[in-house]
Amino acid sequence: MSANPATPQGMLNRLRGSIVFPDHSSLNITSDFLAQEGISVAPEGNVTDMIETLTGRVGSPAAKQNVNVTINLNRAQALANEFFKQIKKNTYIGQMRIISDSPVQDDRTILNCFIMTQPEQALNGTQARWNIVIAGYEIVNSDMWSLS
Template sequence: MATQNPLIPQGVLNRVLTAVVIPSNTALNITAPYMAKGFAKLEFEGDWTGQVGTGTGIVNSPEPYIFARVTVNLLRTQALSASWVAQGAQSTVIGQVNVHSDTSTFPVASMLDTSIFSLDPGAFDGTDPVVRLVLRGSYPINAALWTA
């Protein structure tokens, strides 16, 4: 009896899809041509559900949000990196930030109440063009909490 290969298509990564979009200030949008090879990294911080110990088990306490941060490797050779420095000098509060990954199958991560967490211009030694920008905000989770 012949069997079919059980493998499913593994998909494709496309680094040029990576983008960090700021709806309230599109001049700060970061797309692939403005990033170094490290592009961007999205991280979620903290527990998605708190668990309180009881005498015989646990009580779950889902969080309504967690912290999220996106680290972007901007190119110092592009004027956009200077625009981010100027933005930080004016106001570090950014608002909503939408992070697009390197594949169309992964959902856009919308960070709220986002601010410039850190900005490292890097070494001015002619060998590394990276300005490391870290944006941090909240990421809503457990939407079902609001309908219970």
């Protein structure tokens, strides 16, 4: 089988990436509230561990995967201050739905989310980025939950 140079390569939409917080709609994020760095999703660890046996390996799928999401907000807009107020009030924000910049990728649901960091700020009029990290977990290997 040879490669086909006419295969469409797709397209990314810089304005599509966004985050929805079902329990905190005042924190919902669309592209117009983001600094140039946008949103970064960083899963941690394996979705399956391989356990050595004497003559082979046994797969042990994980039920969840920890995820850290870095959100680079534009601190010149009020949404950054909404997150600052949320940090002061309660860092737990519940569920988060991430919408990709790729129209062919499914949304990702991150559960049990907490705001983990409060960013450093340069108050000299030269830095618009206000980056926070939100940590939670994502269900993986969902077939495992069907115990029938």
